[in-house]
Amino acid sequence: MNPRALAGPLVPREAWEARAEGVFRGAIALAHPDGLWVTILRSREDMEPRGIWPGPEAFDALAGLVVPGRPVVFSGEADPFLAAPGGTLRTGPLESWDPRPELADAVAAFREAGPSAPSAAAELMRAALATDGYTEGLHGEGPFGRRFAELRKEPGFPCNLAGFGPGTTPAGDDFLAGWCLGGILRGEGESVLLRFAGIDGSRTTVPGRTLLAGAARGLFPAYLVRLASALAAAVSGGAGPAREGDRDGPDARGRREDILASAARAAFSHGASSGRDAMLGLMEGVGG
Amino acid sequence: MKLLRVRKDSYHDSVFLMLATQELKASGGVLDAVVAMGTDMNRELLSDMGFSGPDLDGAGPNDLVVAVEAGDAAKAEAAAARALELVDRKKSAAAASGGTGLARSGSLDAALGRLPGANLAVISLPGAYAAREARKALDRGLHVMLFSDNVPLEEEIALKRHASAKGLLVMGPDCGTAIVNGQPLCFANVVRRGTVGVAAASGTGLQEVTCLVDRYGAGISQAVGTGGRDLKNAAVGGRTMLLAVAALAADPATSVIVVISKPPAPDTALAVMEALSRSGKPCVVHLLGLKDPAVLGKPAANVHLASDLEDCARRAAALARGEPHRPVEWDLSEAEIERIVEREASGFAPAQRHLRGLYTGGTLADEALFLLQPLLGPVWSNNQTDPALVPPDPQVSTGHTIVDLGDDVFTVGRPHPMIDPSTRTDRLDKEAEDPSVAVLLLDLVLGYGSHPDPAGALAPRLEAARAKAAARGGRLSVVASVTGTPSDFQGLEDQKRKLEAAGAVVMPSNRQAARLAARILQKGAAR
Numbered sequence: 001m002n003p004r005a006l007a008g009p010l011v012p013r014e015a016w017e018a019r020a021e022g023v024f025r026g027a028i029a030l031a032h033p034d035g036l037w038v039t040i041l042r043s044r045e046d047m048e049p050r051g052i053w054p055g056p057e058a059f060d061a062l063a064g065l066v067v068p069g070r071p072v073v074f075s076g077e078a079d080p081f082l083a084a085p086g087g088t089l090r091t092g093p094l095e096s097w098d099p100r101p102e103l104a105d106a107v108a109a110f111r112e113a114g115p116s117a118p119s120a121a122a123e124l125m126r127a128a129l130a131t132d133g134y135t136e137g138l139h140g141e142g143p144f145g146r147r148f149a150e151l152r153k154e155p156g157f158p159c160n161l162a163g164f165g166p167g168t169t170p171a172g173d174d175f176l177a178g179w180c181l182g183g184i185l186r187g188e189g190e191s192v193l194l195r196f197a198g199i200d201g202s203r204t205t206v207p208g209r210t211l212l213a214g215a216a217r218g219l220f221p222a223y224l225v226r227l228a229s230a231l232a233a234a235v236s237g238g239a240g241p242a243r244e245g246d247r248d249g250p251d252a253r254g255r256r257e258d259i260l261a262s263a264a265r266a267a268f269s270h271g272a273s274s275g276r277d278a279m280l281g282l283m284e285g286v287g288g
Numbered sequence: 289m290k291l292l293r294v295r296k297d298s299y300h301d302s303v304f305l306m307l308a309t310q311e312l313k314a315s316g317g318v319l320d321a322v323v324a325m326g327t328d329m330n331r332e333l334l335s336d337m338g339f340s341g342p343d344l345d346g347a348g349p350n351d352l353v354v355a356v357e358a359g360d361a362a363k364a365e366a367a368a369a370r371a372l373e374l375v376d377r378k379k380s381a382a383a384a385s386g387g388t389g390l391a392r393s394g395s396l397d398a399a400l401g402r403l404p405g406a407n408l409a410v411i412s413l414p415g416a417y418a419a420r421e422a423r424k425a426l427d428r429g430l431h432v433m434l435f436s437d438n439v440p441l442e443e444e445i446a447l448k449r450h451a452s453a454k455g456l457l458v459m460g461p462d463c464g465t466a467i468v469n470g471q472p473l474c475f476a477n478v479v480r481r482g483t484v485g486v487a488a489a490s491g492t493g494l495q496e497v498t499c500l501v502d503r504y505g506a507g508i509s510q511a512v513g514t515g516g517r518d519l520k521n522a523a524v525g526g527r528t529m530l531l532a533v534a535a536l537a538a539d540p541a542t543s544v545i546v547v548i549s550k551p552p553a554p555d556t557a558l559a560v561m562e563a564l565s566r567s568g569k570p571c572v573v574h575l576l577g578l579k580d581p582a583v584l585g586k587p588a589a590n591v592h593l594a595s596d597l598e599d600c601a602r603r604a605a606a607l608a609r610g611e612p613h614r615p616v617e618w619d620l621s622e623a624e625i626e627r628i629v630e631r632e633a634s635g636f637a638p639a640q641r642h643l644r645g646l647y648t649g650g651t652l653a654d655e656a657l658f659l660l661q662p663l664l665g666p667v668w669s670n671n672q673t674d675p676a677l678v679p680p681d682p683q684v685s686t687g688h689t690i691v692d693l694g695d696d697v698f699t700v701g702r703p704h705p706m707i708d709p710s711t712r713t714d715r716l717d718k719e720a721e722d723p724s725v726a727v728l729l730l731d732l733v734l735g736y737g738s739h740p741d742p743a744g745a746l747a748p749r750l751e752a753a754r755a756k757a758a759a760r761g762g763r764l765s766v767v768a769s770v771t772g773t774p775s776d777f778q779g780l781e782d783q784k785r786k787l788e789a790a791g792a793v794v795m796p797s798n799r800q801a802a803r804l805a806a807r808i809l810q811k812g813a814a815r
Binding site for chain 2: 021022056160162164202207271274
C-alpha cells in the first residue's frame, strides 16, 4: 500500500460508485454519477482537479482489477479503498492536492515581471510550440485546422471551441483550459472565469466537461500549472537573450530556460495533442 | 464516396484515436478522414464536409464517429472497418487485462519489485524504443527476449556486446519464439520437456523442429531464438548464437544441441561450427538454403548436417533417444502417396499449371522455396534470394509463387497472419480467381500467440476456392502441414480435421507437404 494517496479538490470525498469507462495509458476513467469523470492516475505529474493518485504500485494493481463497463466503488475518505470486480485496493489516507497556491505564486511572479511579461510569455510559448512542429488537429491545415481558423473569427471565440476537435477530450477544450490559465496568469482571471461560466458543458464529452469544470474554478491539471510556473519564472527572471539590467546571471537564466523547456516537453507528451492544444490556448490567453 | 460509422458510448485513449486516424489516412484510396467524438461542433464540421445521415444526426458527445472519404465504396468500407477494428481491439485488450487479478506494472523496476527473482525480460515495443528498454533490463542483470523488430543494426550490436560482457543473452531483435525452462514465450508450442537444446535464428523453423522433436518421442530442454541478423550479419557475428551454444553445452539437462539458421556469414559459420565442435555433445545443424557447405569447413565428428527441418528434428530425436538415425522420405507408404497424387492430379483443367504457396511462417516459406525450386524450376517469392524472381508487386502472384505473408510488406498496420488469418484468406480469394492455379500449398502454425482457430478461419475460403476451380471445369488441390503439438490449445487433430474436411491433404511436415505438392503438379503436367 502506498503510504498516502492524493486527491484533487474536486474529487467527491464521500462514498460513491462509478462506472469504469476505460483503463487507459496511465489513467483509469470513472464516470461519477455527478456527470463528470474521476480519474485514477498512475503518475503524480498527471494529477488533476478530479484526479486520485494512489501511487504507481497501487495504480498498477488497480488496473488489473478494474473491468471497463463495470462499477468501481470508492468507500469515502475516512477509510479509503477502491473495490472493483477483480478485487479491492486499499489506498493510503487521502491527502489533498491543490494546485492553487503554486498558481497564485506564478501569478504574483508574472505581475512582478511588468508590462512586457504577456508578450514575452506569448513569444516563449510560440517558440516552444515551434520546436515541436506538430501539424495535426488545430495546429494543421486539415479539416479541424481550417475550421479552427474560421471559429477564431467568430465573436464567441474562444468559448465557441467547447467540444470542438479531435480527441476524447476535444482539442478545443484543451485550448480553452490553456486560454483560461493564460488569462489568470496575466491577472485577468475574474473576467476570464466570467466568460467561462457561459460555456454549456453539454456541448462536449464528459472528460472535456470535467476539464472545463475545473478550469471554470481556476483549477488546472498539474502539468499546466507547472508550465505556467515555469513561464512566469522565465519572464520574471529574464529568460531569453541576456540584456542589460537582468537581475541575475546567465546560469540562473539558463536554469529557468531548462525548466521551461522541460515543462513544455512534459506538456507535449500529455495525451495525443492535449498538451499542445493547451499550450496554444495558453499562448493566446497570456498574450491577451 | 463518403462513409460514416458511429460507435455509441465509446471512449478511447486519445493517443489511440490519433493512431487510428493516421492509419485511416494512410489507407489506400482514402482522400480524407476524421475520427472524433460526436459533439455538436464536430458533427457540424462533418456535415459541412458533406457527411450526412441519421447516424450522424443521432450521434452525441459520448459517441465515436469515424468519417472516411475514399475513391470508392469498397475502399471507404475497408478503411472504416479497419479503424474501428483497431479501436475495438485496443478496448477489448484493455477489458481482457482488467479484472484478472494480475498486476500490471508500468515500468521495469515496478515489475521487478513484484517479481524480484525474475531473470528474463520480454520486450515488445516499437523498434525505436526497444533498445533503450533492453539496455535497462541488461543493466538489471536480466536476459532479454527482444520481440520487437526494426531495431537498428548498430543498436543490436551494441546491446549484444553489452550483454556478452555480462554473460547475458539478448534473444532478438525480431525474436518471436523461445522455450525457456519449459515455458513457451511469445509464439511457441507446448512441447514435452527433454534433452534437445535448440538455438535458432529462425522463428517458425524453431517451432517446426521443436514440434517434430516432440512428435518423434524426444523433448526440448531449452529453445533459444537469436533473431534473424545474429548469424547472417557479419558485424553481429553470431554473438547470441555463440552464447546460446555455450550455455547449452554447459547445461546438464541438454544432451543434444540443434542449430537452425539461414546461411550465416562465412566467418560466423566457422565460429559456430567451432563452438559446436568444442561442446563435445552431439549436434545437429540445419542451414536453410545453404548453397556451399564448404563454408562450414569439415564438420567435427559430433556435428551432423541436416538437409531440412524435418531431417533436423529426426536426427536430434534419434540422438536424444540413443537410436540410429533413419532417414524417412514419407510417413505414408509410397503406394499411399502415389494414390493421393493420382487422386489430386486428376481433373486439372489444361490451364492449371501453377503452384501457389501462401505461408504465414517465414522460415517455412523459405524451406518450401528451397525444396520446390529444384523440382519445379523458377519459383517467384518475396523471400527469393535471386532478385530476378522477386515479384514486382508482392500482392500479385505469377507462375509458381511462394508468398511469405508475414513479410513487412503485408503486415504494415495489420497483425501478423499467424494472429490474424485475414491477410491469407484475402490472398486466397485472389488466387482462387486465377485459372492457372493447380495446387495451393499452406502452412498452419499453432501454439501460443497464434490465432485460436486458424483452420476454422481458412476452411470456408478453401471450400469456396475449390468450388470456383470446379465451376471452371478444373480441380484445385490443396496441400497443407500443421506445425503444432497435441498439447497446443488449438488442438492439433481438430485443426487437421477441419482442413481435411475442407478438402486439403494434410501432411506431417512442411517438407513432406512441399514435396507432395510438387509431385501432384508434376503428375498433372505429365497428363
